[in-house]
Amino acid sequence: MMYLKSSYSIRDKYLRRDMLPTIFCPGCGIGSVLQFTLRAIDDLGLSQDEIVWVSGIGCSSRVPGYVNFDGLHTTHGRALAFATGIKLANPDLKIIAFMGDGDSAAIGGNHLIHAIRRNLDVTAIIINNFTYGMTGGQVAPTTLKGLRGTTAPYGQFENPFDIAQLAVTAGANYAARWTVFNYLQGINSIKKALQKEGFTLVEFLSPCPVSFGRRNRMKTAPELIRWYQKITVPLAKAKKMKPEELEGKVVIGEFADRDRPGLVREYREYIKRAKKMMGWEQ
């Protein structure tokens, strides 16, 4: 029922009116993912004063500026490293890291891997639009082979990263991937992610018609959404497919849902162990 709340009421409750309009281009998917995230927060009844939004640099990273929460808009790729400090210094705060694919998987790739390895208690929302939107459509580490960007004008020749699978392998407690078209699954995944301890990640394939679609014969968001429908395969179906059939496809669904102890809990135990070992406490 909560999903039926009007977008206006979500906007009025959570956005900083004085920061609008956003910088996002027509057809951009970031606003949709922002809406999913705010609806998840609203549905869970989380307090605006106990959540900190952290981001790096790029279109997606401008989001913390539009929401009426504490927010740290940091340097390119470093959101999760900043988040590590915030979370460990004040574990009562819940942290949402809102990042793009270039920000999280290229320049921030090392921080992503290690934040997940530590099982840092953070929910990462990753906008994957296969491109560097803000700087004008360069290829990203997620760009599928053959797709064009201004720095690979003849088509990407490198292999792409699979961010959600990377999260599974590095040890995330929760990892899912959807497209912005998967409205309900997206909100539900974010809700799950926000309720779990440890590292949780929800990746969204999100249209960037202006910087990405335009260079790949998909000038509008609907064209990109239709393309997503063509290239995505639900996890259950993918399990029955051969590797060669999955070539060039992107699997969507929930890839990990487990409950390993998060970094905060591990560090609290570590403090107890230290005091015991030094004979300060029994």
Add this chain to the structure above:
Amino acid sequence: MRYPFPVGRSDFIQGDEAVARAAILAGCRFYAGYPITPASEIFEAMALYMPLVDGVSIQMEDEIGSIAAVIGASWAGAKAMTATSGPGFSLMQENLGYAVMTETPIVVVNMMRGGPSTGQPTFPAQGDLMQAIWGTHGDHMLIVLSPSTVQEAFDLTIRAFNLAEKYRTPVVILGDAELAHMRERVYIPNPDEIEVVERKLPANEDEAKLPFGDPHGDGVPPMPIFGRGYRTYVTGLTHDESGHPRTVEPEVQQKLIGRIFRKILDHKDEIISYETFELDDAEIAIVSTGIVSRSAIRAVKMLRERGVRAGLLKLSTVWPFDFEVIEELAEQVRKIYVPEMNLGQLYHLVREGANGKAEVELIAKIGGEVHTPMEIMERVVG
């Protein structure tokens, strides 16, 4: 409160260890680092002590992540520090600028070693002096302190935290490999003997709404830290007083950067500290900072024994730089010598300060050995 090391008495410890103990006594409860010679012992001491005082010590994946975590922790309300040496300090430069721009109190220790690049990991140098001042891009202002003894490493670390908190700014401590690993007698005071400064928090809603304003007229805005319901937005983009990005209005950038300079420079008399030795009647002055000052003191004594009226100005604060004190000195003395463990960095600042009123001569030395007193003396007597 129980401390994991003895307080109220002297101890015989390394410079690195002194920095760690001072940080804890200054209230530091968050440390993030990455191993590097010769600063690793700071991290190892923090790793040992922090859990015992309910603080955090965490090994990050690199120095970029270390300083990032430290800035994050500061916005979550903790006093926070990281320590490194040349290669790591280079990696930290971007986020050091972020700390300047977002006015985040943090302490960054650089135990200098020979460079550039990997250079001489175990040998001291003073080659990062200009980098500490100007390493990050763009116009910026921060504070750089430089100790010459293990006791000073302790005292200046406490001072670094106090200055960082008071002026909402990053503070860099420039030590070196010699000081980092040298053991000396240090007095570790009782907590009640130490003056500890805490950052200004917003006194009311109006102040909290202007995290980058100047409600008190001192250029230092109260810091609305996270989790208190202030809903603060912090960005490295040029921002107005409320924190909103305003990147295309020249006057917003002028006002913001102007205030960041002003909040330090208007208080430079309080921030700058130096010591003088035999300077009252001197006609020859030595100006030095850090580890070289130890040889310089001895050189002054040796020169005095030979009838040369020499004196020393030992700078504990490298930046902001006291150009006026140097000019006054230049009016008094015939010649100023600047011994430093690089090919000329402090020298340029001193020459600017002297303003042509006295000759300034560089006594440069690289390679990883501190100047001997004899080397300094011989240059002075010719």
